[in-house]
Amino acid sequence: xxxxxxxxxAELRAKYPGVFERPASARLAMPATIVAALAIFAxxxxxxxxxxxxxxxxxxxxxxxxxxxxxxxxGASFPLYMQAxxxxxxxxxxxxxLAALLxxxxxxxxxxxxxxxxxxxxxxxRFLDSIRGxxxxxxxxxxxxxxxxxxxxxxxxxxVSDFGAFGKLFSEAIEAADRKQVEGxxxxxxxxxxxxxxxxxxxxxxxxxGQVLYFIESNTRSATIIGIVGAGGIxxxxxxxxxxxxxxxxxxxxxxxxxxxxxxDFISSKLRFAIxxxxxxx
Amino acid sequence: MAxxxxxxxxxxxxxLNDAYRKAVARKRLKAxxxxxxxCAALFIAALGADVxxxxxxxxxxxxxxxxxxxxxLDSGARVWTDPVEWFWGLKKWLRxxxxxxxxxxxxxxxxxxxxxxxxxxxxxxxxxGPWVRFTVRRLLEIARTVPGIVFALIFVIAxxxxxxxxxxxxxIHTTGxxxxxxxxxxENADMKPVEGIRSTGASWLSCMRFAILPQVxxxxxSYALLRFEVNVREASVMGFVGAGGIxxxxxxxxxKFYYSDVSAILVTIIVTVFIIDISTGWLRGRLxxxxxxR
Numbered sequence: 001x002x003x004x005x006x007x008x009x010a011e012l013r014a015k016y017p018g019v020f021e022r023p024a025s026a027r028l029a030m031p032a033t034i035v036a037a038l039a040i041f042a043x044x045x046x047x048x049x050x051x052x053x054x055x056x057x058x059x060x061x062x063x064x065x066x067x068x069x070x071x072x073x074x075g076a077s078f079p080l081y082m083q084a085x086x087x088x089x090x091x092x093x094x095x096x097x098l099a100a101l102l103x104x105x106x107x108x109x110x111x112x113x114x115x116x117x118x119x120x121x122x123x124x125x126r127f128l129d130s131i132r133g134x135x136x137x138x139x140x141x142x143x144x145x146x147x148x149x150x151x152x153x154x155x156x157x158x159x160v161s162d163f164g165a166f167g168k169l170f171s172e173a174i175e176a177a178d179r180k181q182v183e184g185x186x187x188x189x190x191x192x193x194x195x196x197x198x199x200x201x202x203x204x205x206x207x208x209x210g211q212v213l214y215f216i217e218s219n220t221r222s223a224t225i226i227g228i229v230g231a232g233g234i235x236x237x238x239x240x241x242x243x244x245x246x247x248x249x250x251x252x253x254x255x256x257x258x259x260x261x262x263x264x265d266f267i268s269s270k271l272r273f274a275i276x277x278x279x280x281x282x
Numbered sequence: 283m284a285x286x287x288x289x290x291x292x293x294x295x296x297x298l299n300d301a302y303r304k305a306v307a308r309k310r311l312k313a314x315x316x317x318x319x320x321c322a323a324l325f326i327a328a329l330g331a332d333v334x335x336x337x338x339x340x341x342x343x344x345x346x347x348x349x350x351x352x353x354x355l356d357s358g359a360r361v362w363t364d365p366v367e368w369f370w371g372l373k374k375w376l377r378x379x380x381x382x383x384x385x386x387x388x389x390x391x392x393x394x395x396x397x398x399x400x401x402x403x404x405x406x407x408x409x410x411g412p413w414v415r416f417t418v419r420r421l422l423e424i425a426r427t428v429p430g431i432v433f434a435l436i437f438v439i440a441x442x443x444x445x446x447x448x449x450x451x452x453x454i455h456t457t458g459x460x461x462x463x464x465x466x467x468x469e470n471a472d473m474k475p476v477e478g479i480r481s482t483g484a485s486w487l488s489c490m491r492f493a494i495l496p497q498v499x500x501x502x503x504s505y506a507l508l509r510f511e512v513n514v515r516e517a518s519v520m521g522f523v524g525a526g527g528i529x530x531x532x533x534x535x536x537x538k539f540y541y542s543d544v545s546a547i548l549v550t551i552i553v554t555v556f557i558i559d560i561s562t563g564w565l566r567g568r569l570x571x572x573x574x575x576r
Contacts, residue, residue, distance in 0.1 A: 044387055048385065048388065048449060058440045058441035062441075065439070087331060089330075093323060093324065094324065097324060130552055137431075137522060138519065138532065138536075142348065143345070147337050147338065147341050147344075154331070222429075228431060228432075238432060239435060242436060250436075254428055261427050
């Protein structure tokens with residue numbers, strides 16, 4: 001039995017000082033970050049009124065609520081809920097489409113290869129940023145003030161908040177487009193509009209279509225939320241049933257949302273693959 | 283230079299033209315059918331969503347004038363002529379904004395810790411067994427798909443009004459979202475270090491700690507920071523259902539038509555979101571920059 005020779009630590013230390021003797025700042029950086037993070041966390045717990053007794057009583061409440069949720073049961077309101085779900089899907093589809101239609105011309109203004117001048121592009125970009133900074137729910141509240149309660153306010157809210165997101169995404173897609181085809185159109189005597197129509201759009205449209213589908217998918221979720229403030233759809237039913245503590249109906253509605261979202265996910269990912277092909281998944 | 287463009291004989295040209303026209307016609311037909319189906323879907327959706335263009339055009343003026351109104355002070359002057367009057371409640375709003383940031387911080391950290399604990403079970407290459415993986419994945423999916431504000435509504439009833447419900451709602455939603463992303467990072471990790479460590483007789487836990495964790499921690503930090511950014515926006519509306527933060531103040535201002543307050547609170551929210559976006563972007567750039575330099 002031969003033993004491996006014991007490593008000579010002293011020699012190794014002399015050979016690789018960088019491994020054994022890191023400067024104090026590097027050694028302390030990680031623990032200091034962790035301590036700071038935990039300190040803020042602890043301060044947050046105190047400031048936000050966390051207490052063990054509240055947590056425990058809340059948990060037992062929550063357990064009780066979960067027990068009440070089983071089995072999910074819509075009662076007699078199933079047709080009503082299906083209608084609300086249809087409303088939600090309609091809100092998502094219409095809102096996203098309108099946003100895409102509105103955002104396309106504006107995104108041209110925000111793209112560097114179309115409008116080289118900073119003077120126009122900068123304000124357009126900041127404008128889009130500000131719209132994106134405001135949550136869909138806030139837009140829903142504003143539109144409810146304007147057109148009244150109901151799904152139409154939801155459509156307009158999704159339209160406005162997605163307009164900001166689309167404007168940015170589309171302009172990025174346009175900036176990523178290949179310059180050569182546009183030059184080809186110009187060389188054969190096309191004007192600026194021809195360049196956009198025949199040089200740019202054929203490259204950009206599949207990307208845009210993929211993004212729009214993706215947003216329809218994610219907006220199905222947003223559309224459930226905006227119902228909570230009164231903008232129609234299944235969220236309205238959900239918020240009402242939670243407020244009157246009809247837990248079986250609540251769990252049924254949540255199940256419906258889960259299934260609808262999964263179905264939309266499935267369909268739109270199939271469609272996206274069909275449009276843009278396997279190679280470029282957004 | 284005397285080059286001539288060669289022109290094909292008419293017969294050959296005719297067949298080629300024919301084939302071209304057919305191909306184009308097929309493509310056009312496909313596009314037309316797809317457009318027709320889409321328009322039909324839109325039409326049905328418009329009926330379902332009670333779209334009423336009459337209402338829209340009658341009240342569209344209201345939408346424009348709404349912005350006019352929120353930018354006007356009670357005295358009738360424009361808001362920017364008197365910033366002190368415009369931001370009269372700045373102290374209170376800043377405190378609530380601080381609370382919003384704390385909600386999203388505590389929620390994100392809690393969610394990230396849970397996601398961290400669960401993601402090794404959810405990833406295909408590290409999960410101890412298919413049953414564990416299936417269960418954990420479904421749980422994460424539910425936590426992710428149910429919107430945060432729905433959790434907040436339920437938690438407000440269980441835990442009472444206040445920021446605690448908001449924190450827990452954000453924590454659950456974050457667990458779902460980050461758990462999936464973390465698991466994807468782990469699935470992309472190199473498995474050779476794991477084999478090396480296992481060959482020394484180490485347990486599953488040591489394999490995760492010494493083989494996987496060093497590869498994935500930078501990705502984790504980056505995604506967690508990104509999530510914090512998203513959660514700040516989410517926390518700003520948690521107050522709508524009574525779960526703490528600046529949202530409470532905003533919803534009261536909107537519902538009670540305190541116009542100039544609405545614009546002031548919106549401006550403070552937008553500025554905060556900008557600052558958070560920029561600083562986390564900078565931090566993420568530094569984290570990843572450091573990783574690539576090593």
